[in-house]
Amino acid sequence: MNPSKRFALVAGETSGDLLAGLLLGGVRQRWPDLHSFGIGGPQMVAQGFDPWWPSEKLAVRGYVEVLRHYREIVGIRAELQQRLLTSTRPDVFIGVDAPDFNLDLEANLKAGGIRTVHFVCPSIWAWRADRVDKIRRSADHVLCIFPFEPELLGRHGIAATYVGHPLANVIPMEPDRAAARAQLGLREEDAVVAILPGSRASEVQYLVARFFETAVRLRRERPGIRFVVPAVPALRERIEAAARAAGLDGALTVIPGQSHTALAACDVTLIASGTATLEAALFKRPMVIAYNMNWLSWQIMRRKQLQPWVGLPNILCGEFVVPELLQDAATPQALSRAVLDWLDAPAKIASLQQRFTELHHTLRRDTAQLATDAIEQVLEG
Numbered sequence: 001m002n003p004s005k006r007f008a009l010v011a012g013e014t015s016g017d018l019l020a021g022l023l024l025g026g027v028r029q030r031w032p033d034l035h036s037f038g039i040g041g042p043q044m045v046a047q048g049f050d051p052w053w054p055s056e057k058l059a060v061r062g063y064v065e066v067l068r069h070y071r072e073i074v075g076i077r078a079e080l081q082q083r084l085l086t087s088t089r090p091d092v093f094i095g096v097d098a099p100d101f102n103l104d105l106e107a108n109l110k111a112g113g114i115r116t117v118h119f120v121c122p123s124i125w126a127w128r129a130d131r132v133d134k135i136r137r138s139a140d141h142v143l144c145i146f147p148f149e150p151e152l153l154g155r156h157g158i159a160a161t162y163v164g165h166p167l168a169n170v171i172p173m174e175p176d177r178a179a180a181r182a183q184l185g186l187r188e189e190d191a192v193v194a195i196l197p198g199s200r201a202s203e204v205q206y207l208v209a210r211f212f213e214t215a216v217r218l219r220r221e222r223p224g225i226r227f228v229v230p231a232v233p234a235l236r237e238r239i240e241a242a243a244r245a246a247g248l249d250g251a252l253t254v255i256p257g258q259s260h261t262a263l264a265a266c267d268v269t270l271i272a273s274g275t276a277t278l279e280a281a282l283f284k285r286p287m288v289i290a291y292n293m294n295w296l297s298w299q300i301m302r303r304k305q306l307q308p309w310v311g312l313p314n315i316l317c318g319e320f321v322v323p324e325l326l327q328d329a330a331t332p333q334a335l336s337r338a339v340l341d342w343l344d345a346p347a348k349i350a351s352l353q354q355r356f357t358e359l360h361h362t363l364r365r366d367t368a369q370l371a372t373d374a375i376e377q378v379l380e381g
Contacts, residue, residue: 008038204239230262
């Protein structure tokens with residue numbers, strides 16, 4: 001029997017909470033008496049995690065937006081670091097994504113003699129090549145969710161393991177569209193668009209109005225079209241208010257969470273760039289990727305871009321397999337046209353689904369065991 005362990009984790013948003021919850025489920029198989037604590041959300045809590053702060057505290061994206069919350073976020077990190085270095089020292093610290101918060105914290109914990117693991121390689125291949133040195137200083141080991149990342153990190157002397165993407169094991173290879181529609185009260189013959197405007201308040205602020213104006217345009221073209229909008233609990237009221245303001249009460253249903261059900265049920269999804277786009281790909285659904293943010297944040301971000309793609313499906317496939325409409329290009333007129341293009345192209349959808357099935361097989365690994373094996377190696381030094 002393995003002795004009990006103390007793991008500290010930080011997951012900074014909905015997608016990180018999901019990844020960390022899946023990781024904890026596997027880790028607890030090896031260490032049943034595991035005590036885990038730090039910053040996390042409901043998926044982690046379901047695995048026995050003790051949240052000292054909720055993950056929503058860190059769910060801020062964009063340079064300007066982060067500045068507004070900077071003092072609070074830095075204060076949380078300082079208090080967490082102090083506790084982990086003194087009164088509640090863990091056997092290992094696992095930073096789950098959130099590199100702007102976690103890498104500096106990991107570097108200080110590592111300097112203080114605590115072993116550190118970073119789960120999800122920062123996207124140095126897409127946006128921030130300058131982070132390589134920081135990763136080397138911060139993490140004893142990196143758990144990678146994409147197959148090309150360990151070799152890239154290895155060139156810079158960073159130990160890493162490809163563990164597959166946890167979502168590839170959770171999402172079925174052939175989603176049950178009929179069951180998902182029945183669960184949401186949708187008919188088999190309905191044309192259904194899932195609208196996913198993001199899980200952060202800043203994303204919803206910039207995207208939800210233009211997404212709902214897009215829905216209004218789509219209704220004019222296809223009067224019977226139906227919309228489902230999965231919403232995290234903290235943002236549901238704001239999303240419902242925006243739907244009412246757009247006059248979409250009859251055709252649009254806001255559901256609590258259940259993004260996977262919405263993706264399984266839909267014909268196409270209008271979706272904010274982020275982890276959700278990979279989930280949509282694993283559900284084999286055509287999508288229109290959009291993003292809009294503070295103008296200054298966008299100017300800073302675009303200068304750091306290393307590839308022509310922003311959406312994960314396009315990055316992983318190495319080409320524009322789905323459209324991306326970003327910042328000023330994300331107009332309701334352009335978004336509605338792109339959605340209709342999918343609805344009118346069944347042969348194109350079939351080809352895309354085959355491409356996404358191949359991607360799904362590539363990403364499907366025994367993530368929990370591979371990650372746990374790597375963590376155990378770190379613990380053994």
